[in-house]
Amino acid sequence: MVYVIKVGGNVIDNPALLDRFLADFAAVPGKKILIHGGGKIATRIGDKLGIESKYIDGRRITDADTIDVVTMVYGGLVNKQVVAQLQAKGCNAIGLTGADANIIPAVKRPVKTIDYGFVGDIPAGAVQAAPIKLLLDAGLTPVFSPLTHDGNGQILNTNADTIAASLAVALSAHYPVRLIYCFEKKGVLRNAADDDSVINLINRDIYKTLLAEGVLSDGILPKLDNAFSAIESGVKEVLIGHANDVRNNTTEAVAGTLIC
Template sequence: MTQLFVIKIGGNVIDHPQALDAFLEDFAGIPGPRILVHGGGKIATRLGEQLGIVSQYVQGRRITDDATIDLVTMVYGGLVNKQVVAALQAKGCNAIGLTGADAGCIPADKRPVKTIDYGWVGDIDPGKVNTGALGALLDAGLVPVMAPLTHDGKGHMLNTNADTIASALAVALSGSYAVRLIYCFEKKGVLEDLQNEDSVIPLINRENHARLLAEGKLADGIIPKIDNAFAAIDAGVKEVLIGDAADLRVNVTGAVSGTLIVS
């Protein structure tokens, strides 16, 4: 099978121009098929505050009301996505910016209200990902750059966690490619002690994951990454890494620098 890298870059790197530029330089240099999924939460929060829209979060996930879905569509699908695409084009990488609505790439269902009403937030069934459209883009030598937005098929955009999108893409495409899913952010990996940058947990499995949660050693922001890593593994993706964006060159060679998630 052809190797495919599905790589997610976090908002904290996007907020720092030098770190982002270095990451995109490394990403542009990866040979063969790859897909980039980006976040951008802090930019949306900052611009939202300027517009009088205050962000609310529960367990690291944004509550998306009517005003917020307009905001994140503009910021994620517009400003951030097109800046990343333009930067990659400047580095010789023929990128194409997408949301889940484009070519119907990622349909989703609006999350049902249970104990929490998340608003216009989408949940993805990887089986509904339009792998034909994505495969055609990859076959044409294009590099999809996916914003963290999906659609409900009824004309509504849905805010969807970028980690979830990366996981769904990895699962959906694993039938056609040998997929390595890599979550890149500003830390060296999953840290046992947030005050110690070198306390990287090299391996997380179901057993120690339960212990780490019970001991409160996993920060809210990392929990969705690990949940989605396990979801990808359960669905057939064998390689999931969480590591430093600066280590991307290592992590596309078959080596591991960061935290490896296994079943």
């Protein structure tokens, strides 16, 4: 089994939570990959440089100045700090972007009603699994920042959830894969106001029933849609759970929501 684990920005932003998460991640046995977001660090660095962050519907507009900032922060500062902390915890990590070894070629998002700037979308089948397999088989743990490239020299800002799913799908041709999304909730909740109302198992039939009952929060629906899309593309299992439960969620005794 290969574990493809994505950790959210809320953990990246909190040094204590990040230290605990990385200790747990380092202790996960076997082959694993980490994908991290950027949190709010790029916004803080941009503010210091006089580069204003712009958002539409919660999505960052990545103009020419902003792509320079996120490349420095995501691919440099955050990625190398995470790698250094993993090394300190006995995990032989290697920091990467999608441009390295041409692992994740992407295309610049076309302008429709909104111009998102230098934002990348990953075409189906674009991820190159062979270089990742070489690293994993050599005992290294790849750590990906949320950056891809267009093949013509341009770095692109790309959603970390999407990168995680694309990597998991590509690797599923070579290994059984569990894709794990770690965030601030314990899993998919039956009642959004009750953190303990975790639904431990969801398949397509259960998902249809939950949708019909209207019990799921709108925010979790994109994660579930991505999860089922990954499974339909070859990923064995997807797990959605709390960052503090990553050790449990790499076992059969999962603490979050297993989607299969």
